Amino acid sequence: MNALATAMAEAVSRAPGRQVSLPVLLAAAAAVDRSGAVSVTWRTRIATGIEELVAAGIVTVPRTRWDTSAEPPLPAFVRKVAPADGSPVPRAAIVWHTELGWAADLEAAGQLSEPDRRFLAHVNAWLGRRSATVVPQRERSLDICGDEKALDAVVFTPLFGDGRLSYEMLRCEPCWPPVHQEILGVGPWLVIENWTTFRTLAGAARRCGWEGRLIWGAGNQVGTRLTSLAAAEPAPQRLMYFGDIDSAGFRIARMAAARAAALNLGELTAAHELYRMCHAAGVPRTTTHAADAELQQWIQAWLTGPLGDGIARLVADGGRIVQETIGVEFLGTSDLAWLFRP
DSSP: OOHHHHHHHHHHHHOSSSEEEHHHHHHHHHHHOTTGGGSTTHHHHHHHHHHHHHHTTSEEOOSSOEEOSSSSOEESEEEEOOOTTOOOOOOOOOOOOGGGHHHHHHHHTTOOOHHHHHHHHHHHHHHTTOOSOOEEHHHHHHHHHSOTTTGGGTTTSTTBSTTSBOHHHHTEEOOOOOOOEEEOSSSOEEEESSHHHHHHHHHHHHHHTOOSEEEEOOGGGHHHHHHHHHHHSOOOSOEEEEOOBSHHHHHHHHHHHHHHHHTTOOOEEEOHHHHHHHHHHOOOEEOSOOOOHHHHHHHHHHHOHHHHHHHHHHHHTTEEBOGGGSOHHHHHTSOGGGTTOO
């Protein structure tokens, strides 16, 4: 094998898991040919090196996940080939960087999970090529792991904190998306799935003097919105949620509840009065997306009581009531004093 292929083969052998990302291979190759990365033939040489690894039976490449941003295409990752006898690929020992001595202690004590070890192994390899440049968090995550979102899942865990990982060590800074919100007081937070309903309820909250905070959850993006708030704000007194009455809406609510718990924002509870009014006033539509048994049980437990039973049955049958039912005209005939009750 040529020098680049040999360097990549060594990187594969050192990697803690079976899957090795393209940036890890590129970094290994660049370490032995620092001028090559600016050469017009660099990608071709990398592709040739990976082909040598495949021919030698060291790795396999994915069928569909390829980097096609330039020619020739390169696999987004490679996988180690398991031994012929079917035994697992031995886990390579890690010589920990001095700044990760605490990780070595955790590993020796059997207190380092395999996912955490894989992440820290990427950091360990990256520290040897760290520069002084500070970049946004997801850019650094891509640089370290080949996955721009990997670091998102770590910054709120015990791996990140005093004497462990830090933004300073990783030469990055948080860069969460802006959160659209109406801050009317220091009371509860109410997360609203859809933009239109967020605007409508913000107006109603101002009119009735509600002292809390309304937050646009942005549908499936609610996790990043909660993460952004957790990075900048103390946990709220109470955290509530209101979304569509359908299987998709409750999957988002369930995801939001899990993320809120992981971020130590407290329990995400249902805005029961809003769901009750929406269920009572709305006209159910029939969809082809019925809730499965697991989601149905979650809805019952989350909404509780007769309301939970009724809505769970509706969604299990493929029914749907959109949150825009609680609109401006509807609220004009409602007692707003009850609107934001938990």
